[in-house]
Amino acid sequence: MDIATLAFSALYQFGDAFAFLVLSACGLAVIFGMMGVINLAHGEFIMCGAYVTAATVHAGLPLPLGILCGTLASAFVGVLVELLVIRHLYERPLDTIVATWGLSLIATQGTLILVGSTMAGVGTPFGSFQVGAYSYSIYRIVLFVAALAVLAALYALFNWTRFGVLARATIQVPHMAAALGVDTRLIYSLTFACGAGLAGLAGGLYAPTMTLVPTMGATFIMEAFVTVVIGGADVFLGTAPAGGILAIVKSGMTSWQGQLFGQIGLLIAVIIVVRVLPKGISGFVLRERT
Amino acid sequence: MTRSGLRGLRAAALTGTLVLASGAFAAENPIKLGVLEDQSGDFAAATIGKVHAIQLAAEEINKAGGIMGRPLELVTYDTQSDNTRYQEFMRRVLQRDKVDVVFAGFSSASREAYRPIVDQFNGFAFYNNQYEGGVCDGHMVVTGAVPEQQFSTLIPYMMQTYGKKVYTLAADYNFGQISAEWVRKIVKENGGEMAGEEFIPLGVSQFSQSIQNIQKAKPDFVVTLLVGTAQASYYEQAASANVNLPMASSVNVGQGYEHKRFKPPSLKDMYVTTNYIEEIDTPKSKEFLAKFKAKFPNEPYVNQEAENSYLALYLYKQMVERAKSTNRDEIRKVIAMGDVCMEAPEGKVCIDPKSQHMSHTIYLAKVGADHSISFPKVWEDIKPYWLGEAGCDLTKKDPMAQYTPSNPPPKP
């Protein structure tokens, strides 16, 4: 087997792990990383995106439009949840654990009652391609590209647009922003919706590749939390490098010793990173910068 | 929305304590049957059908006059796919509700969680689920299929049809590891070789690396022993990476009806040995399916565990009527005679007195490119032979333990 094939396979595995970590984590990076809401219902926002995507595709829409619907539906649910529950809890972020855990119970069991225990899959588009002895799924490359695109879009959103600047200002010093005439309530709502929408996007993107069941969100949640936590508070400076580091560890350990060690390696990497950089990666980067 | 709302209401009315009464035996003292199954949580997709099957059988039996003239009363609890709920409710049905028999459990962990409690309170439990085998416990009757029944049929067929290089992809816990051990043993006995073996932790849903490992090993077919809804994602991902190898399994299709849930052709060329699935085309099976769909028109699929649960109730009826008692020791005397058999929807089944496991008709189901099912082969009367041969004999001694091929019963 020649070097190029091996290199491509390693790169593909890395990209695959990276896409999964980053797409799982992006929504949480906004809601938890930026806003400090410990969102245990993150997996259920992902599930919501996946379900709506699958339902719209079954109804005849093409997949990209279905994913868009899934994203928007999650964002809409996010607005509702923010309005009804989260809005009252910004002063006491630890209580969001209980509230979002409750929401996640309602969402999983509610989905089971209303939609049934499973939903038919939609099938993965695009087929496969061959490199050396291995064949690969093209859709996985799409996922990797999507992860990069989401990161770029987030960077642009929070650094170059008026909303992004206002959002960062509001979340850092809310009363100052309010004094300057910013509608902080609206900003909070929109930011939360943005995070929920990103979770829905992850669900929509992964919907064609996974089993659709009410508890499917649970498979994302651990990866999402560890990526966000070791990334730290800054969405772009934290999530991207954290996803990169963890993806290297995870894909490396998995191909070397199997899936169990991939998972255990991921957890050990988290402990080490937190020990070395107690403020997360973005905390470290920002401190170096100043 | 309205329809599902109605379904919800009706299901709500059916759960909880429920006497399927018909005035005839109002005075009679009912026989109580505890039902502990996961109606919510991770396993719900595969187990709601079991509860429905028990309700169907109970209704039929009560309409036909009950058991020895006594009506059957169901005491149902939702165990929420949570081991601790099994512990709580097994104590409840045995101590508070004082049931005569319990039908309980989907995952092996849940069975092991409640088994010490059944043993302690001297209860009587049916485990109506296929599993990794090896439970030698006089308090338990197992109606599900075990590895020797499913693999001694499946693996030789696959090796003859496709070749002798085998790759096993299994869930990394007791069921997967012990099943993989069986596959290894049978492959070796038939002169084949293991091209590779890989174990996947429960809850893993991403398989890119495993897919590559399989392609590297170039097996003739892959044995997939993947468990749980997350791991089922493998098929879609393997299909989209164009792995295109025949697959063999003891657990898919027959339990989680993946061929209905995934878009064709991701399960193309999947071979499964199962003792029942709803596609089985015999008069008995069709009759059972028709009754099931009439009572539960929205049931997504009738799987092997549903049929196991249905026939278990009729077997229990037969045992009680022959023993003329619901006392476990009396019932076990009947089992020890070795002729507790019945014509089930799958065909004839009998209870093996040594292990209190069940012989089955094993169907080889093949999934086509359009996810239709065909049955290239059927084996009748496949016995759960391993426990008895290994030295478990419940008619003589009750060790109340679970054994595995690498940890067999101690030799006397």
Added chain:
Amino acid sequence: MTGLVSLFRRLEGPQTLGRGPAFWALFALVLAGALAYPLFSDGYTVGNTVYFFVWVFIALSLSLIWGYGGSLSFGQTAFFGIAGYGYGILTINFGAAYGFTWIALLLAIGMAALVAALLGYFMFFGRIAGVFLGIVTLAVTLMLERFMAQTAGPEWRIGAARLNGFNGMSAMPPLTIPWFGGPIPLFADVGLYYVVLAMLVLVYLGLRILMNSSFGNVIVAIRENPERAEMLGYDIRKYQLITFVIGAALAGLSGVLYTVWGQYITPSSMGMTAASLPLIWVAVGGRSDLTATVIGTLVVLSGFQALTIYGSQYALVFMGVLLVLTVLIAPNGLVLGVIKGITKLVTRRKQEAA
């Protein structure tokens, strides 16, 4: 003598709710009720109450570390599991004779405390705090869960005890009192009930004394403002470490009692769901007080069990709704909210009367 008196004085203080004769009279009444009620009840109810009590210890451990100490530990279940498996391994190997089960109980708790000491040193002396602490402890418990889940094979054994993977370890002997007429095994019934009740009362009173001592005051000072506590000359890392170890020992006690209760322990006891549940109980009751934690945990556990029994498939939805409403309506926890509401009402009445 004076030492003892001052110790008992610490039963009341600024860090714990409830003082004065009225409170202690109520306490005595509740205790008497708890002591008497098995006489009027059946085996199931008593065994089920033991089961609820078992979880109170892990809730108290979290109240100590999180509520009083301000460090969110998401991984108390790690110590729960270590002690549970420890008890199983020890008793399966050495049996239950000569009261060994009690030594095994202590050794198992010791194991959990030792692991906590190492992990705590690593975290607190590495200045890990806040949500990072939560994620490290969560990572530890999940790692243990994943590892134990794959130990099904016969090679995973310690002496005579097979770890037995995801299916869990069973067949360990229950706590056994050596007695002249033959040992008395404590199954989940009246016997175990009184033992666990005694432990619960001792732990509850002991924690009250600890929290109202100068140690407890420092712990709370650290929660309120770590920098200030440090400026006042306290080595906060040591205090946090000691709290963490005590908490781990309590979680370990919970784990051993759970194992004893059902003669079964499984890796799922250290999983994600199991790890979040104690947080829910403690937060619903009111995490910053011991009494509220005890009452809250018992209320949530029995309430959720009742919902599961009578709520059919809607049980989980109801639970979710209740949790959300609790957080919105009672910001300090349900029990604390109710107690404060009652106190307010009473004082207002008094003022009006005056």
